Amino acid sequence: MSALTDTSPSPTPSVVPAPTRPPSVGTTISAIAQRGGYKLLRTPQVAGIAIVQSLVFLFMFRYVIGGAIGVGGVAYVDFLVPGFVVAGLIFTAGGSAVGTAEDAESGLFDRLRSLPIHDTATLTGRVIADSALLVVVAVITLGVGFLIGFRMSGPTFGLLAALGLLVIYSLAVSAVFMVLGLVAGNAQAAQGLGILGVPFSFISSAFVPVESMPSWLQPIAEWQPLTFMVNSWRGLLLGDKVVQTFDHSLSFYVVGSLVWCAGLGMVGSFFALRAYRKE
DSSP: OOOOOSSSSOOOOOOOOOOOOOOOOHHHHHHHHHHHHHHHOOOOOHHHHHHHHHHHHHHHHIIIGOOOOOOOOSOHHHHHHHHHHHHHHHHHHHHHHHHHHHHHHHTTHHEEEEEEEESHHHHHHHHHHHHHHHHHHHHHHHHHHHHOOOOOHHHHHHHHHHHHHHHHHHHHHHHHHHHHHHHHHHHHHHHHHHHHTTTHHSSSSSSSOOGSSOOTTHHHHHHHHHOOOOOHHHHHHHHHHTTTTSSSOHHHHHHHHHHHHHHHHHHHHHHHHHHHHOO
């Protein structure tokens, strides 16, 4: 008797998909930064409110308060606009802190932490997106400053150098305010913490000369980071007639502002990373 032959098909071996490599740091940074950009495009009222707020305060200082403030050797509008543009980064960055708190509260960061991506790259992309908004608002404010009477007296390359420094300032400020957004817990608390940065804009050379402040306050105002940033920007845009009124050279303030930005960026990144991993 012949043996029965098994004609049933043999089982197909399961195919194990090849493991995919996690995205690179650059890809993650680009994706997070693009997400921030798309979010701003979908909610243009965020940028719109920041621009309107900046311009309202600029008009108030120019036409309401400016008439009572005197500065030597230069018109107040020329003194005001560079200082206001740089100091205005703090006003705008408060919204960045709120946005970071909203993302944390919504669970976005929980989902990102579950992915095989670098935490540092996630935070870097967020900082780039926030700083882009700061730069846009600052450039628009500067443009309106020209319309209300501001005039450059420095060389053309001074404007290009000033804009380059503005990008660096924005990155440092965004890193600091991202920490506030991460530790706040919710958007309302982040808004309150963001307001705490406003006094630093007034205790600086942004709106009045440091020499007009009480003697005990002058060292604080003179050596805080915002004064270095304001003086470097003001010196680049207005040239020698303003630099001659400084206690130090223009290069001193430019280098000093870069050192301050590096320090603030490193400290902000360190604490932001700790808060992000604990959140």
